[in-house]
Amino acid sequence: MGEFDLIKRYFDRPELRLGPAMALGPGDDCALLQLPPNHQLCISSDTFVSGVHFFADMSASQIAQRCLAASVSDLAAMGATPAWFNLCLTMPSADACWMEHFSQGLAAKAGTCKISLAGGDTTRGPLTISIHAMGWVPVGQAITRSGAQIGDVIMVSGSLGDSAAGLTIMQQRRDAKDTLSQRFYDPTPRIELGHWLRGKATACLDVSDGLVQDLEHILRASGCGAQLNVADLPLSDELRAHLPLNQAQDKALNGGEDFELCFTLPAELVNDAQAFSSAQNLPLTAIGRISGTLGCRIWGADGSLYAAPKGYQHF
């Protein structure tokens, strides 16, 4: 089966077109896309390498879900509405069974995120997936990393550390189906939360390399510091049951790929956030404050300063 037959067979599925329409979809030199008036394009690209970002022998459906969710999460972190994505799939050979499962997982996640496949490339080589995720946001309303103000409350959605714990479980047993593993292979981009935060949060990002490391990006871009309380970190019941408290807290501080949103909110909006949290059944937890002292200071439950290990380093 040639490249063009492959694309037709596995990527021409209606579930991959549940997002915004396209002026011209896959199949030409370019796709043609039109934004709503007075909106800006949000674009983010991510590469996922077999053996680095996922296990080669994970199910192809899980690989697809995970890669697309991680990509869409960057759109969520800007407050954007997901619209389209391009998929660059490099694989050693065209295995029909693998492709079928991959395209099923991709379609399931694309349908949930209401994002349409606009095009891409399939090439032969070591298994590598690049996703270019595109969305839109009203002009001037994107939430960047650079607006955090002294006194803002630092909040995170959901629970932290689950994905890192799930990764450890899956290193032992690839077909693990428990909640922690699922957080690793099927993360949920916080799209609705991102929308809600527009015009409210002063800074936002998604937790991909570890809370402490990612929060540093906000602090550097905003020219401020943070005071965090370890005791306030949101830990899931599953993580608490799986690990001793101090190890669970380590995962929450430094484990990557939870794809929860970490954002800074003026203190007077925290009550609104709690109302949104209840309505959406999505925990939003205050974990600290933005301060004028540069750097991130993390306080243990006993009042001692916590020495933060490093998050994920790519090189």
Place this chain on the structure above:
Amino acid sequence: MGEFDLIKRYFDRPELRLGPAMALGPGDDCALLQLPPNHQLCISSDTFVSGVHFFADMSASQIAQRCLAASVSDLAAMGATPAWFNLCLTMPSADACWMEHFSQGLAAKAGTCKISLAGGDTTRGPLTISIHAMGWVPVGQAITRSGAQIGDVIMVSGSLGDSAAGLTIMQQRRDAKDTLSQRFYDPTPRIELGHWLRGKATACLDVSDGLVQDLEHILRASGCGAQLNVADLPLSDELRAHLPLNQAQDKALNGGEDFELCFTLPAELVNDAQAFSSAQNLPLTAIGRISGTLGCRIWGADGSLYAAPKGYQHF
């Protein structure tokens, strides 16, 4: 050096910002990009794998030039104005010398094409480059593959087969600097020609997998056939000097990656095309006609039917 230092050091260069401005450039979860009013976004993604699309031991500068030019060529084929690109660079290690040369080549080509780097990803893994090229076109003016009409003249820009011949030369000698090799490692996207063809050409694409194979896309999308004359194929003096005529013609018909434009033009516009060709010093050659008989029939100089071998197959 970590990922963020790498990006800062090698990809934060002014030559990578000579294209349209960005509302928000690299460094946040997403880039924010704004189109001119009444324009559509054109996007195309391409992946280039070491050992498949380029030689791993080519100069890093050549690798970068070649990948970016091939990506921008897809924008040219739609008549689009290049604007921004995202770069996903996967590499086994962060080699400072290689990175410096890669970023120099990238900057040189980006400057020529007036396209700005909007973001991307750097990851560890087998050397693979994925580029997501973005441009714009006035609403409804993009040139697709599907509008060719019976009687249209089929034309190509520049000369064909050079890149395929250059590839063969570089297989023997990586540091070859002759014209044919240069056509392989430093192709020129036909951006101005693409602009000129808007509102004139009925169909257009860039020759990436070989003329015959690529022309088939136009024929299938437009529901028509083609009659080509082998004797009319534009062959460079260098290609004629390098290969016997029949081999040179084979390269022109089936050699990929010349990144010339192949387009169909109503017969009454051919004179205008020749005037543009002279003004731009870019050969535009009529090589055949669109016909009502499906498929591509290729006629030799002696009036016999030419059996076309296959172009590049990815799998």
